[in-house]
Amino acid sequence: MASFTLDSIRTAAEAKYGSTDIELGEETIRLLNPLRLPKASRTALSDLQDRMGVDDADQEELLSEAIRLVAEHPKAAERLLTTVSGDLAVLAEIFDRYGRGAQVGEASASRD
Numbered sequence: 650m651a652s653f654t655l656d657s658i659r660t661a662a663e664a665k666y667g668s669t670d671i672e673l674g675e676e677t678i679r680l681l682n683p684l685r686l687p688k689a690s691r692t693a694l695s696d697l698q699d700r701m702g703v704d705d706a707d708q709e710e711l712l713s714e715a716i717r718l719v720a721e722h723p724k725a726a727e728r729l730l731t732t733v734s735g736d737l738a739v740l741a742e743i744f745d746r747y748g749r750g751a752q753v754g755e756a757s758a759s760r761d
Contacts, residue, residue: 668721669750671729671743678729679721680747686719694718712740719747 668679683691697715700706713730720726733739 669747673729673732678725680719681721682751690718709735709737709740712744715744
């Protein structure tokens with residue numbers, strides 16, 4: 650029978666489902682993997698992503714709200730958003746990198 654410590658499981662979970670970190674000067678802003686968020690935040694993030702696909706959606710507003718949802722701390726999210734200063738291209742790139750990092754732990758399709 651295999652045996653594991655909770656610490657080793659936590660270490661593996663962090664490696665597989667870790668945050669997306671953005672260096673902001675001397676500070677690191679951590680965007681948490683969706684699996685590390687509370688259920689209400691995961692649901693809200695999913696709803697935001699659905700709303701992003703609507704033709705007349707305010708992408709800047711939705712991306713900013715998504716960053717607020719996934720940031721480790723509200724103040725850190727606001728510092729990042731203040732620094733980005735509404736630059737939609739930068740917000741989109743942040744969210745894209747976040748999305749790619751969040752997919753690392755997902756199962757891949759079978760090749761059979």
